[in-house]
Amino acid sequence: MLSRLLYVGKAVAVAGRARGSNLHAYSNRSFLTLKSKPAQFPNSLGMARAFSSYPEHKVLDLPNLSPTMTKGNITKWYKKEGDPVAAGDVICDVETDKATVGYEMVEDGVIAKILMPEGSKDVPLGKPVAIMGTEAKDVAAFKDYKPEAAAKPAAKKEEAPKKETKSREEAPRESKRSEGRVRAAPAAKKYAEENNIDLSEVTGSGPGGRILKEDIVAFMESQTKEKPKAESKSEATSEPKKSKPPVNIPGMPEFTDIELTNYKRVTAERLTEAKQTVPHFYVSVECEVDKLLTLRSQLNKIASTKISINDMLIKACSLACLKVPVTNSSWMGDFVRRYKDVDMSVAVQTPNGLITPIVPRANLKGFEQIAKITKELIAKAKDGTLKPEQFIGGTFTISNAGMYGISQLIPIVNPPQACILGVSAVEKKVVVDEAKNEHMPGPLRIASKMTVSLSCDHRVVDGAGGAEWTQEFKKLIENPALMML
16 A cells, blocks of 8 residues: 655654665555554655664654644554564554554564654654564664664764765655656646646655655645744644643532543644634525435435435535536635535544545536445544545535534534535425415425525635525525436
């Protein structure tokens, strides 16, 4: 399994390799504290060569597992010092701001030293977490291993020639110059050209440093960060504040303090930032869904995968976005990016928090196909096996809380997306049909009604655009056959 995220290349552990082998390192780690599918890490980036004072080994670094990650927690070790490991083994779990993922090895070796024990919190990117040697007999040599000490040459006489002691940052640069070209996948080249990205500025995470489309996506997201690098660095390296133990005051209600996970803390920061920095406005409309319910019932008699109301709402959202393209856009700081297709983020509640898996290009899919994809994504979200590309990104979000019987839901915009739709429960209401003439009132009847609210980023969408979108959505919901044309 190859990496899908930009690899930062900072040390998290040390691992040995067989002599003469060609090293390559790939990081593929997976907005919540779910346990994701194990990720494989490369062997060419973030790996320190052994110095003469230690047997040959590798330093395993804490990689960048998401575009917004600055630190992580070591939640569990599956291996102990001296244990052999084989390619495919998960040695530990790392909790990031988006997920908890397994650190999967890509080579055989022995865990020579664990530098970050289980429970280590706020470990900065690039912090060494362990050392992997080549043989069990090497373990004793790393008993007093210190990353700082290993970084120093043992003695002047043992210094290797300059060309062999170049920093890890310089090596890839020289390699790229010597090749005279940038190695990139065809999809990555096309995506870079569409977004005016210079491939020479992107670090590849594929085999031999090959640039993948995911590397360009991560590079673009890193360029839009508003916080200065210096601030980010200080935050990543600062010691976490220790909270005082709770004290129950006599006469006051008893309480329990619940420690925040990385995901909860980051989510709180982002929601606060989104509410304070994104100029929200809201547009609500009431839709009659009787025809939609009838069509769903008819389709489910022949469909191999049962279609839910939410599946049909996803389709309606995507088609409305095509009619009003400004709603399918992102605020990028000094420009607005408008997307051709609609990658629909669908809010899913799990025991560990909210996550938004993505139905890609929903505008091109039918009800049954959307239903199948959505069911698979929800199952993976709940058991923690979503891959990063299945929940990072998206161009529009839908959040359906109708199952809780609420009358209205007005959600917070999820930057850089411009819009998010909140869906309420279906309710029976008395409606008055249009009068045939001014002297005769229209007939009364009972109809199934549903209120939806569109939250918009006013920097991207104006009031007219939001209103136009809700009218297009209402038309599709009340005349669902239009979605099948």
